[in-house]
Amino acid sequence: MIKTRPFRLFINPRAGTPGTVVLPDGGYRRARAEITSWPGYAQTPLRAFPAIAASAGIGTLRIKDEASRFGLGSFKALGGAYAVCQVLAAELARRSIAPNATSADLVGGTYAEATALITVTCATDGNHGRSVAWGAQRFGARCVIYVHETVSQGRVDAIAQYGAEVRRVPGTYDDAVRAAARAAAEHGWFVVSDTSWEGYTTVPVDVMQGYRLMADEAISQWHGAPPTHVFIQGGVGGVAASVSVQLRHAFRPAPILIVAEPDRAACLLASAEAGEPIAIAGDLDTIMAGLACGEPSLLAWQELGRAAAGFMAVPDEAAVDCMILLKKHGMVAGESGVAGLAALLLAAADPAARQALGLDADSRVLLFSTEGATDPALYDALVGDA
Numbered sequence: 392m393i394k395t396r397p398f399r400l401f402i403n404p405r406a407g408t409p410g411t412v413v414l415p416d417g418g419y420r421r422a423r424a425e426i427t428s429w430p431g432y433a434q435t436p437l438r439a440f441p442a443i444a445a446s447a448g449i450g451t452l453r454i455k456d457e458a459s460r461f462g463l464g465s466f467k468a469l470g471g472a473y474a475v476c477q478v479l480a481a482e483l484a485r486r487s488i489a490p491n492a493t494s495a496d497l498v499g500g501t502y503a504e505a506t507a508l509i510t511v512t513c514a515t516d517g518n519h520g521r522s523v524a525w526g527a528q529r530f531g532a533r534c535v536i537y538v539h540e541t542v543s544q545g546r547v548d549a550i551a552q553y554g555a556e557v558r559r560v561p562g563t564y565d566d567a568v569r570a571a572a573r574a575a576a577e578h579g580w581f582v583v584s585d586t587s588w589e590g591y592t593t594v595p596v597d598v599m600q601g602y603r604l605m606a607d608e609a610i611s612q613w614h615g616a617p618p619t620h621v622f623i624q625g626g627v628g629g630v631a632a633s634v635s636v637q638l639r640h641a642f643r644p645a646p647i648l649i650v651a652e653p654d655r656a657a658c659l660l661a662s663a664e665a666g667e668p669i670a671i672a673g674d675l676d677t678i679m680a681g682l683a684c685g686e687p688s689l690l691a692w693q694e695l696g697r698a699a700a701g702f703m704a705v706p707d708e709a710a711v712d713c714m715i716l717l718k719k720h721g722m723v724a725g726e727s728g729v730a731g732l733a734a735l736l737l738a739a740a741d742p743a744a745r746q747a748l749g750l751d752a753d754s755r756v757l758l759f760s761t762e763g764a765t766d767p768a769l770y771d772a773l774v775g776d777a
């Protein structure tokens with residue numbers, strides 16, 4: 392187990408209410424067919440941790456390990472790159488160059504002259520930008536990525552390695568989102584964002600449809616009685632919403648879904664408390680860089696606001712404890728990848744939270760370690776010789 396640390400838990404009074412279909416299943420089937428056809432595609436492993444489960448007083452703990460996803464180190468490889476492919480195909484059709492360009496056409500360079508003149512852009516705290524840059528390189532587009540001031544140089548270098556131009560802007564992730572949108576409007580670029588807002592939903596739907604593959608794989612790898620609980624980390628909420636949709640698709644009743652965030656960037660928890668999506672103030676200063684977001688994605692909120700049973704905010708120290716714990720069990724998980732485990736272990740050790748979430752010795756918990764050591768120097772610094 393890990394050390395007891397303060398955390399917040401909000402039980403969502405709107406859980407289970409009907410709402411809009413954010414991610415239609417037809418779109419997911421197309422995303423799955425496309426992504427699973429890419430060279431290098433392989434399912435990531437679902438790992439079992441019986442000793443951690445026993446010490447947490449639950450029945451089963453399995454963690455989907457995204458560290459090996461397409462060699463990019465995180466689940467984000469599924470979303471941004473797929474959306475880049477969709478953006479390019481749509482633009483080639485709009486320009487009457489190719490009505491139905493496939494990813495194989497793009498990778499093969501059939502429309503290379505045209506795609507080289509198309510620029511895709513986004514903001515990132517690391518992993519999404521890496522996916523967009525990788526997709527742009529693969530599919531032959533130009534790429535400009537915006538990062539905020541505290542994104543580590545290791546993560547910037549990892550993006551630049553795929554041929555993208557990386558621009559650093561002052562402020563937080565949310566400021567970088569606005570900078571990318573401004574630049575796109577000015578230069579006629581295409582924003583491939585992992586977050587959505589009023590009037591900007593087509594691309595983030597594609598991004599989130601790509602993420603569903605991670606949950607779909609985990610469900611197909613799960614054996615025995617279905618999971619009772621799923622803890623999943625939230626930045627803008629995109630991956631949590633994708634997991635939520637896929638769980639509801641696969642299981643009736645769906646497992647209890649708990650969204651975990653850093654306590655210094657808990658915009659989804661704050662929105663749940665407010666009963667509507669709200670932006671939180673502050674510098675969002677957390678080591679969980681991928682989760683350092685102050686504004687929920689509109690689409691993600693539409694799913695999570697009605698489907699998540701609870702929202703938890705956990706401290707950075709608990710994330711480091713979990714990185715160390717997993718390392719001792721032979722698994723490499725990055726700072727943003729362990730928030731779900733931190734939430735589970737803190738809740739499992741707290742009698743009131745255990746009861747509120749219905750965690751007991753029979754609980755079967757599914758988690759997603761959404762990144763490996765995406766910044767190896769930072770990983771080493773945090774985990775040390777543990």
Ligand SMILES: Cc1ncc(COP(=O)(O)O)c(C=O)c1O
Pocket residue numbers: 465467516518519585624625626627628629630631680681682684727728761762
């Ligand atoms: C490793 C990791 N996990 C989880 C998330 C959260 O994803 P979302 O912003 O879609 O909630 C991110 C976002 O960058 C991430 O990098």
